[in-house]
Amino acid sequence: MKAFVADVQDFTIMTARAIWYGLYGHPRYIRAAFDEMYFIGVGSFLIVASIGLCVGIIWTLQISTELAAFGAKLYLGKVTSPAIVRELGPLITAVTVAGKACSAIAAELASMKVTNQVDALRAMGVDPIRRLVIPKLTAALVMMPVLTIIYDTVAILGGAMVSVSVAHVRFSFFMSSAMQKLGYADLLSGLLIKPMLFGFIIALISCFLGLRTEGGAAGVRNATTQAVVYSFVCIFILDVLITRITITLFGV
Amino acid sequence: MIIFEDIHFSYRNQKILEGISFTIPEGETVAVLGGSGSGKTTILRLMLGFMKPDAGRILVDGIDIVPMSERDLIEIRRTMGIVFQFGALFDSLTVGNNIAFPLRELRTMSEDQIIARVTEAIQEVGLDSRVVDQMPSELSGGMNRRVAIARAIIGYPKILLYDEPTTGLDPMACEVVCDLVNKLKDDIGATSIFVTHQLAAAFRVASHFIMMRHGDLIFDGSASNMRKSEDPYITQFIRWELGGLIDGTSEKSDLERSPGWIARTD
Numbered sequence: 001m002k003a004f005v006a007d008v009q010d011f012t013i014m015t016a017r018a019i020w021y022g023l024y025g026h027p028r029y030i031r032a033a034f035d036e037m038y039f040i041g042v043g044s045f046l047i048v049a050s051i052g053l054c055v056g057i058i059w060t061l062q063i064s065t066e067l068a069a070f071g072a073k074l075y076l077g078k079v080t081s082p083a084i085v086r087e088l089g090p091l092i093t094a095v096t097v098a099g100k101a102c103s104a105i106a107a108e109l110a111s112m113k114v115t116n117q118v119d120a121l122r123a124m125g126v127d128p129i130r131r132l133v134i135p136k137l138t139a140a141l142v143m144m145p146v147l148t149i150i151y152d153t154v155a156i157l158g159g160a161m162v163s164v165s166v167a168h169v170r171f172s173f174f175m176s177s178a179m180q181k182l183g184y185a186d187l188l189s190g191l192l193i194k195p196m197l198f199g200f201i202i203a204l205i206s207c208f209l210g211l212r213t214e215g216g217a218a219g220v221r222n223a224t225t226q227a228v229v230y231s232f233v234c235i236f237i238l239d240v241l242i243t244r245i246t247i248t249l250f251g252v
Numbered sequence: 253m254i255i256f257e258d259i260h261f262s263y264r265n266q267k268i269l270e271g272i273s274f275t276i277p278e279g280e281t282v283a284v285l286g287g288s289g290s291g292k293t294t295i296l297r298l299m300l301g302f303m304k305p306d307a308g309r310i311l312v313d314g315i316d317i318v319p320m321s322e323r324d325l326i327e328i329r330r331t332m333g334i335v336f337q338f339g340a341l342f343d344s345l346t347v348g349n350n351i352a353f354p355l356r357e358l359r360t361m362s363e364d365q366i367i368a369r370v371t372e373a374i375q376e377v378g379l380d381s382r383v384v385d386q387m388p389s390e391l392s393g394g395m396n397r398r399v400a401i402a403r404a405i406i407g408y409p410k411i412l413l414y415d416e417p418t419t420g421l422d423p424m425a426c427e428v429v430c431d432l433v434n435k436l437k438d439d440i441g442a443t444s445i446f447v448t449h450q451l452a453a454a455f456r457v458a459s460h461f462i463m464m465r466h467g468d469l470i471f472d473g474s475a476s477n478m479r480k481s482e483d484p485y486i487t488q489f490i491r492w493e494l495g496g497l498i499d500g501t502s503e504k505s506d507l508e509r510s511p512g513w514i515a516r517t518d
Contacts, residue, residue, distance in 0.1 A: 112342075115338065115343075116336040116337070116338070116340035117342055117343070119297075119300075119336065120336060122300070122329070123300050123329055123334045124329065124353065124354045124357060125326040125327070125330040125357065125358075127322075
């Protein structure tokens with residue numbers, strides 16, 4: 001229990017310092033941030049797009065069967081787009097990025113920690129949070145909304161493919177009804193608030209667990225596993241909270 | 253001058269250092285000896301301000317660094333150079349970028365000046381200039397340690413800290429590193445702390461010795477006083493480290509010549 005409280009305290013301090021540097025610190029490691037954006041964004045593009053396509057197809061197939069039973073296949077677009085933009089897009093993109101980037105970030109920082117590279121930074125008068133955490137946090141905050149937009153676009157196109165080929169609903173009708181159903185609140189919550197908060201939590205958890213690693217290869221293994229597991233749990237808990245808040249505030 | 257005054261330090265309810273005190277005059281190299289877990293590396297970490305002692309003062313040029321904030325410590329750390337055990341080079345950067353890293357962080361020199369200084373540092377440690385484009389993973393253990401030393405001296409530090417710099421190296425590479433430490437002592441004149449459990453390496457680089465045992469400082473003095481010590485741990489440590497080659501009467505002459513290398517790793 002004491003160790004848990006100490007971890008929460010350290011995580012809070014690291015988060016506070018990262019926010020402080022992010023808001024008020026002079027941006028020093030712009031090149032490193034772009035490198036991280038490339039790793040998280042370009043590196044996750046294909047996997048996010050392919051998962052998006054599959055989920056869009058699966059979702060629309062399932063829904064079209066149900067709607068067909070009620071003779072309501074024309075509502076396919078109106079049912080598909082909110083589900084993808086509000087929930088599936090940010091959630092599955094976050095889980096995908098967490099699976100790919102969390103383990104990589106945690107492993108990188110953990111191996112730096114156990115080989116004294118983090119201490120070497122500190123010994124040179126460099127703050128590891130500014131040098132290592134801020135570029136990764138910035139990259140996650142920027143790339144998560146971009147990846148979510150890609151996911152949503154591909155998933156809705158996958159849904160449109162099913163609507164045309166299986167449900168026999170015209171492409172233009174599906175797309176226009178899908179777009180009509182989306183409001184500003186959906187876009188704000190699904191494309192900006194949720195992805196950014198998920199990116200924030202993914203980056204901070206993986207950096208924190210990587211930087212507090214001790215004990216050689218076993219420590220690196222534990223940090224990597226914990227980073228993925230904790231990120232998944234936090235993403236789902238955060239999603240419940242944000243969904244509840246956005247429904248209260250915007251009614252969607 | 254570096255002064256440790258009655259330093260107590262514990263970690264997770266375990267006593268690591270128990271009231272150690274010593275003084276290192278300016279420009280001198282002191283070897284901190286002792287077995288694994290004796291608290292040698294903790295002394296370096298306290299020097300760098302990575303950890304705060306439970307009690308006592310650490311004076312660097314008359315300034316107590318213990319109560320200093322992280323921001324103030326950054327300035328103190330920039331006057332120091334450290335060579336970590338196994339080098340601790342940044343494996344994502346080339347050798348050249350590793351060596352240039354501290355200067356690029358300071359942002360007080362132009363890129364041309366940095367490149368010139370990196371070239372100079374590479375020559376000082378006896379490496380070929382072509383090594384700058386190599387990655388740390390492509391280097392041998394000895395070269396890795398020399399690059400780490402080049403990175404430590406790039407900013408002309410006033411204090412040099414060596415954390416087991418010869419551990420894991422073959423006898424030839426150990427000798428090269430020790431010669432380099434001696435050469436830098438003459439060239440830079442920095443006050444140095446050389447942490448090692450390899451007695452032969454310590455005798456090559458230092459004139460002042462500190463022996464640690466389970467967090468206690470059990471010896472502080474010259475080589476000849478260490479040789480005369482009747483402390484059973486010191487006597488045994490000398491025998492172990494020199495592979496039992498030395499008997500009680502011939503220790504001094506054997507040690508002060510070129511001692512046989514016992515390159516032992518923990």
